[in-house]
Amino acid sequence: MKHAKILFFAAYFIFIAVSLPLSFNPGREIGVNFYVFSSEMLKLLPCAFILIGLFEVWVKKESVEKHMGRDAGLKGHLWVILLASTTVGGLYVAFPVARSLYGKGARLEVIFTYLGAAAVCRIPMTIFEASFMGIGFTLVRFSVSLPLIVASSVLLGRYLEKRNYSLRAGA
Amino acid sequence: MYLLYVLTALALAVSFVFSREKTVKALKISVKKFINILPAFLLMIIIVSVILYLIPESLITAYLTGKSRYAALLFASFFGSVTLLPGFIAFPLCGILLKKGVSYMILAAFSTSLMMVGVLTFPVEKEYFGAKVTFLRNFISLIIALMTAFAIGIYFGEL
Numbered sequence: 001m002k003h004a005k006i007l008f009f010a011a012y013f014i015f016i017a018v019s020l021p022l023s024f025n026p027g028r029e030i031g032v033n034f035y036v037f038s039s040e041m042l043k044l045l046p047c048a049f050i051l052i053g054l055f056e057v058w059v060k061k062e063s064v065e066k067h068m069g070r071d072a073g074l075k076g077h078l079w080v081i082l083l084a085s086t087t088v089g090g091l092y093v094a095f096p097v098a099r100s101l102y103g104k105g106a107r108l109e110v111i112f113t114y115l116g117a118a119a120v121c122r123i124p125m126t127i128f129e130a131s132f133m134g135i136g137f138t139l140v141r142f143s144v145s146l147p148l149i150v151a152s153s154v155l156l157g158r159y160l161e162k163r164n165y166s167l168r169a170g171a
Numbered sequence: 172m173y174l175l176y177v178l179t180a181l182a183l184a185v186s187f188v189f190s191r192e193k194t195v196k197a198l199k200i201s202v203k204k205f206i207n208i209l210p211a212f213l214l215m216i217i218i219v220s221v222i223l224y225l226i227p228e229s230l231i232t233a234y235l236t237g238k239s240r241y242a243a244l245l246f247a248s249f250f251g252s253v254t255l256l257p258g259f260i261a262f263p264l265c266g267i268l269l270k271k272g273v274s275y276m277i278l279a280a281f282s283t284s285l286m287m288v289g290v291l292t293f294p295v296e297k298e299y300f301g302a303k304v305t306f307l308r309n310f311i312s313l314i315i316a317l318m319t320a321f322a323i324g325i326y327f328g329e330l
Contacts, residue, residue, distance in 0.1 A: 005210065012217050026224060033220035040257065041212065043172065045205065047179040053201030054186050057193045088175055090255070092215070092295050096204060099299045112308060119287040119312070125258040129282070132266040137275060137323065141283065144322040148315045156307060167300060 044089040052100050065105035076110040077150050084117035085126075094118035102167055109157025116149035214294045219255050222291060226254055228264055235273050235281065247277045248317060251284030252309075255291045276324030283319045287312035 016034065019027020068076040080101075087094055098111045098118075106114075121142060130138040186194045231254075234246040256264070265278045288309050289296060296305040324330040 005214070009213065009217070030220045030224045033223045034216060037216045037219050041216065044175070045212075047175050049201040049205045050179050050198065051182060052204060053197035053199075054182055054194075056200050057197040058186065088172070090257070090292075091289055092212070092292055095292075095296055095299045096208065115308065116287065116312065116315075120283070125262075125286075128258050128262050132262040133269070133275070133278065133282075136326065137279070140323050140326045141279060141319055145283065145287075145315055145319045148318060152311045152315065156311060160304065165304070 041089070041092070044093060048089070048093045048096065052096055055100055056103075059104060061104050064101060068101065068106035068110045070107055072107070072110070074150075076107060077113045077153070080106075080110050080114035081117040081121070081146070084114050085121050085123050087118040087122045088124060091115065091119055099167070107157060108160055108165070109154045112153035112157055113150050116153060117146065120145050120149070208295065208298055211295045211298045215292060218294070219291050222254060226250065228260075231264070231281075232268060232271070235268055235277055236271050240274070240277075243273070243277045244280050244317075244320065247281035248284045248288075248313065248320070251281045251316070252288040252313060253290045254285065255289065256285060261285055274324070274329045275327040276320050276329050279323035280316060280320035283316040284313060287316050 016027055016031040018024070020031060066072065067079055072079075084094065087097075094115055098114050101114065102108070102111050126138060129141075183194065186197065231250050234250065235243050238246065261282060265282055268278060268281075269275070290309070293305060293309075296308075300308070321330065
C-alpha cells in the first residue's frame with residue numbers, strides 16, 4: 001500500500017515534469033493547478049499547525065471537557081460555532097483542529113457541529129458570498145443549514161457514542 | 172491572511188515568555204502532526220489538480236444553464252460535491268451564473284455542497300476520523316445542502 005502510494009506520487013510528478021518542456025497542455029494545466037493549490041495551503045497550514053501545537057500544550061483538558069464535553073449540553077455547540085466562524089481556508093484546516101478538540105475531551109456531536117459550521121459560516125467567506133449573492137441568500141442559508149447541522153451532529157454523535165465508537169489515537 | 176500570521180507570531184511570543192520548554196514542546200507537536208498528515212494532503216492536492224482540469228468552470232456553466240430545474244439541481248450538487256473551489260473563485264462564478272439566469276436554488280445547491288461536501292478532501296478527513304464516519308458525515312452534509320437549496324428556492328419564490 002505504502003509503495004503503491006509512493007509510486008503514484010512519483011508517476012504524477014514525472015508526468016508533470018515531462019509535460020512542461022513538451023508543452024503537453026493537460027499536463028501543464030494540471031501542474032498549474034497543483035502549484036496554485038499547494039501554495040494556497042502552504043500559506044495557511046504552518047500557522048494552523050503551530051496554533052494547534054500551542055493549543056495542545058497550553059489548554060487544559062478540564063476546560064475543554066467543561067465547555068464542550070458531556071455535561072456542556074447545547075452550549076458546547078454554540079462555542080464551536082463561534083470558533084468555526086473564525087476558520088480560514090477550508091475544511092482541510094478544520095479537520096486537525098477538530099481532532100485536537102476531541103483529544104482534549106470535546107464530545108463527538110460537538111466535533112461534528114464544528115466541522116459543519118466551519119464549512120458553512122466562515123466569516124471571510126460569508127462576507128464574500130453576501131456581496132455576490134445578496135444578504136438575503138446568506139441569511140436564509142445560515143438559518144436553515146445551521147440548525148440542521150446541529151441536529152444531525154447530535155444524532156450522528158450519539159449514535160456513534162452508543163456503538164462505542166472512538167477516533168483512533170495519533171493522527 | 173496577514174492577521175493569521177500576526178496572530179500566530181503573537182501567540183508564539185506570549186507562549187515563549189511564559190514557558191520556553193512548553194513552546195518548544197508545542198512546536199515539536201506541530202511539526203510531528205504536520206508531517207504525519209502531509210502524504211494525505213499531497214494526495215488530496217494531486218486529485219484536486221486533476222479534477223479541476225477535467226471539470227473546468229466552463230463545463231460547470233454549461234451544465235447549470237439551460238437545463239430543466241431538477242436536472243440542474245442534480246448537476247449543481249454533483250459538481251459542488253466533487254470539486255473544491257476556493258471562495259474567491261466560487262462566488263464570482265456564482266455571480267456570473269446568476270446573471271446568466273441560473274436560479275438562486277441551483278446556485279445554493281452548488282455553493283452549499285461545495286462548502287459542506289468534500290469528496291476530494293476524503294483522503295485527509297479519513298486520516299482523522301476513519302472512512303466510515305467520513306462517508307456518513309459527507310452523506311448527511313449532502314442532504315443538508317439539498318434541503319438548504321430548497322429553502323432558498325422557496326424564499327426567492329422559485330418553487
